[in-house]
Amino acid sequence: MTPSRRTTLQWMIAAAAMPLARWASPASAAEGANAPPFDTVADWPGAPPPLVATKGYGRDPTLMEPKVVWPLTLTRAQRATVDLLGDMILPADDVSPGAGQLGVGAFIDEWISAPYPTQQGDRATILGGLDWLDRQSIAQHGKDFAALGAPIRGLLLDALCVAVPSGKLEMPVKFMDRLRHLFVLGFYTLPEGKKDMGHVGDQPTEGPYPGPSVEARTHLAALLAELKLGERTS
């Protein structure tokens, strides 16, 4: 393949091929290391029941009418927890709504219910993680994750952002990685998410492509100067 325009499509191809092992975030790693360790870490649950056999959309779906052809499979309670997590991971602010509010949870459900290998791998991770969150909450606080207060839930998520998860935290951290990844994908590909990123485009523009704006060129000029690459911007 000769990679072409780098839209989300390209990103997803790259992301699909990319192991999540190469996180490099000094700032959050430092935070993560300071997160309170648990006294007890709940066991990772066994594999969830397999997906009831369904079909994918096939090699020749009708592209003018895109359709998700497989049934969604999260229970109401699971979906509620996913939405709750969505509003924590990508919360509402003055730029955009929260991911749960926006219904990205439905996308997570669509994803883990899809009969393809990547999605089925994620299904085990996500369903296992939802189960684990409840187990951990019960072990520490005697109630389900959803019943905990927001600050306590937050501490739990903090613990799942450690840079170097050890032992029994490995799978829960992997769960958090995948879930966060899917929420980012699901959220920022929506019109609201694109707007949040300040994305400009997706609009037919007739005539020659105008190139970068004045502001964009000014920024580039400053960067080139900083890198001692001269002022050339064309």
Place this chain on the structure above:
Amino acid sequence: MSLDPASAPADVIIVGSGAAGGIAAYSLTKAGLRCLMLEAGRDYDPQQEVNMLAPESDAPLRGSATPDKPFGYFDATVDGGWEVDGEPYTSTKGSGFRWWRPRMLGGRTNHWGRHVPRWGAYDFKPFSRDGLGVDWPIGYDDVAPFYDRVEKMIGVNGGPIGLENHPDSPADCLMPPPAPRVPELLLKATAESMGIPVRAAHTAVLTRDMPDAVAPRSACFNATPCTRGCTIGAMFQTTTSFLPMAKATGRLTVVTDAMVSRVLTNQAGRATGVEYVDRKTGVRHQVSARAVVLAGGTGETTRLLLNSGEAGRGLANSSGELGRNLTDSTGASFSAFIPGLADRPRYNEDGIGGQHVYIPFWLYEKQKRGELDFARGYHFEVWGRFGVPSANVLPRAWGADLKKAVRSASGATIGLSLRGEMIPNKDTYCEIDPGVRDRFGIPVLRFAFRFSRQEVNQVAHGRRIAHALFERMNGRILDDPSLPPEKIMAAGGEIIHELGTARMGADARTSVVDSYGRAWDVDNLVLMDGAIFASGAHKNPTLTILALALRASERLAARFKSGAFA
């Protein structure tokens, strides 16, 4: 109307409707010949079927790649990908070649990458330059006039390159290239500071309208992913250009769902027609014509020949070269997060689909002096655009921090995709698998594939350059520099530039076809796709496939005129 359109008398049968078959149909029908085109895939009309403007969020899984749609939901590929249902191929132990095939009218032109560099003098005479591989029976000067015409026929935008082995187009061939974007400008400044050239890419996308009475095409409107297809005809695909134009002559009959299984020959060793299987009914048909053109794509054309003629030897194979000399481009991808591009001002960065600039190979002199540990060249295709940042540039954070990080990181990654030349080697070929047949009962191809030290060293060199560029931009490199080059190279076939399995030559004893694609052994059989290439280049092949197919078509038409097939 006759019952079976395929039974209408034809001068020429054309197998395949992609780049090569499309231009052959155009050229031959314009020359007055009646053509019957047989296409294995289904009928396909981009105007009706391409969802150009729908956001990725309308697609299942946000358009992510799946085994059903390996390049994403909206990708134009119909009924294909790395696998085609019921039509397997195999690989010899440990070699793992991957073969991309669509099953649709227009073939791979409906969703290709559209990078169309010209090949240069060295690319046609590689043996003369470094003693490896073989020379072509033709040189750049033989192909140049056809490049000129093909660039104008398909519509290519770009600019001068002005480098050794990168011939420029005459003034009237190219449409103006689009303005570069910010990451491309940063790359240009960086690369040029290190003596590495960056030039406007040549891309088969119109930047000016191309009027035509039958198939008018509009200039690109700078917005949508080309690999979905282009309903306004701005990107070149045969379904919006050559095929409607050829049909308008009244001399082209197209039969889709027609899987050609073999070439038929008579006692005198001439091709009489082909046999095909109706993919829907499984019924076998035989059709005849005065000449046969094979343009099913490199692997398929060779498979057809191996399955025809003499059992175990194939047709047009007196040289024994059929199936040998298989190459693909080398491929590897590098990327970096550039902090200086984080939080940059937003603007419309869509432009025409694909890169606006690229890095052509620039080290020929150094190579000539023996200062490189590999022969032949590579180029870099460039990517990096506002969009959803990939997981590896986002912190392991949640909440407000994560939202902030996403906004900041959007548009801050630059990527370079290496595409390099592979030199044919004796361990890389295709042949008929003695034990496996497809659902039509046609024996399938088995591939053997191996890169040599040349390609491995070349990719290692490319990685050092890519990383040096990223470092000069103060970037954080995202791929793992400690991996051996063998581990970062795309598998054989994955770059989808497979070439060379029925190569041309000056001598019937060592090649399958002459420089016009005519089979040495079968006078009225002409090969027109990448199978006839005597070698690869680091440059993408399709412009050259088109130029050679045009040249071969005109030769074939001239021979018809001179009564060679009376």
